[in-house]
Amino acid sequence: MRPYFESERVLHDGVFFAATSLYGLTFAERGDLVAYHPDARVFEVSDADGSPVGLFVFDLYTPDSKRGGAWMNPLVSQSALLEPLPVVVNNLNVAKPPAGSPTLLTLDEVTTMFHEFGHALHGLVARVQYPHFSGTNVFRDFVEFPSQVNEMWILWPSVLSNYARHYATGEPMPAALVEKLLAAEGFNQGFETSEYLAAALLDQAWHSLTFDEAAGLTSVDDVAAFEASALAAVGLDHPAVPTRYSSTYFAHTFSGGYDAGYYSYIWSEVLDADTVEWFGANGGLSREGGSRFRQRLLGVGGSKDPLEAYRDFRGRDAEVAPLLARRRLA
Structure with missing residues (x-):
């Protein structure tokens, strides 16, 4: 399945597409904003009316110094008291391909990308008074709920058909393969x-x-x-x-x-x-x-x-x- 899961398409035409369709959020990459690592990319997030929502930092690859796994961190928690707008980061651990080669993901990595972005959304759209209650600052048995909900869009027909295309030919993932995925759940x-x-x-x-x-x-x-x-x-x-x-x-x-x-x-x-x-x-x-x-x-x-x-x-x-x-x- 990896030829159908090229990372840029998954990010823009899958993860971001679902967020735009649901919440009206748009994402503009800001190459002028320097993150903590050359591979970490910064996106300015705006609402449907053009008002600023926050910044999203996307750190996909695995450098030698990075711990394993995948996670979301709020670098700045939204609060009307201290910080009006949030800055959140998603960290994954995908092997970086040679220069000029596409980054092709496994289904598990696609799931992780959608999952962690569910946490990011929790932080980005927070609108609370105090940072103590912002975003993912919820009870332990509630914190995974929004991230797991965001996984539902992976195989949603209009989302899947938008991003799951062969990186070389642009052909959509065959319907028979999609049916097998659904049956295997x-x-x-x-x-x-x-x-x-x-x-x-x-x-x-x-x-x-x-x-x-x-x-x-x-x-x-x-x-x-x-x-x-x-x-x-x-x-x-x-x-x-x-x-x-x-x-x-x-x-x-x-x-x-x-x-x-x-x-x-x-x-x-x-x-x-x-x-x-x-x-x-x-x-x-x-x-x-x-x-x-x-x-x-x-x-x-x-x-x-x-x-x-x-x-x-x-x-x-x-x-x-x-x-x-x-x-x-x-």
């Missing part, structure tokens, strides 16, 4: 869901211990027994689905900042899948839907209770059924 979801839930519930089990209970766990044998008991209690001690994150190397539980919150990934996906269903039923890629999502949810950041903001956008609480349908588990 449900592959292995039973295993992956069970594997993830085991880790999330084990995290909860550790953090549900009282001090007296924890004091009795003094050996590796006890840790293993506790782990086995915790998984058995929730029906996930199945040999076909072995523990992915054993307690002794499960960094998220004890040192990764997710203490008792590892469930947040799938909770964000519950909100995400429910939102995707709403967009599908309300005009899809439209300015009307995008404006509602921007004004009632994205823009308020952490200044409003996230579930209250979600109800304001969706008209009700989130339901799990759309997630089960997406994972072919309904």
Whole structure:
């Protein structure tokens, strides 16, 4: 699939195209603004009426000094109190091709680009009074929600046909290949869901211990027994689905900042899948839907209770059924 995912087309005709269609945002590269690295590019972001929104820094490639993974950072958080306009950066780790060669992405890298830009949008369209509540400064179990929502546009027909074109011929990605991609979305979801839930519930089990209970766990044998008991209690001690994150190397539980919150990934996906269903039923890629999502949810950041903001956008609480349908588990 990589010949159909040339990075410039993905960025301009995919990521930016979806943001323009939804929110009226436009992106103009500013070569005169020097970023922190020669490969980092600066884009001035404007609203539909031409008013400034902020700056977006895009850092695609992997230099030797860069840490692995992909992430969004607010360099300047929007706030009416201190900084009226935001500056946000998306960092990815794509191998830089030889000079003169196109940068062809994998589907996973395309997904990462859309995902991280969802975080960037959260920071760019923030309109709050205090920087403490700006953009991605929300509860841990809400922060991944806007980024996962933005992934929905990857295979949306009008977006995919706009960017997924062969870098040499300009031909669109064959319909048969698109159908295979859609069909493959449900592959292995039973295993992956069970594997993830085991880790999330084990995290909860550790953090549900009282001090007296924890004091009795003094050996590796006890840790293993506790782990086995915790998984058995929730029906996930199945040999076909072995523990992915054993307690002794499960960094998220004890040192990764997710203490008792590892469930947040799938909770964000519950909100995400429910939102995707709403967009599908309300005009899809439209300015009307995008404006509602921007004004009632994205823009308020952490200044409003996230579930209250979600109800304001969706008209009700989130339901799990759309997630089960997406994972072919309904």
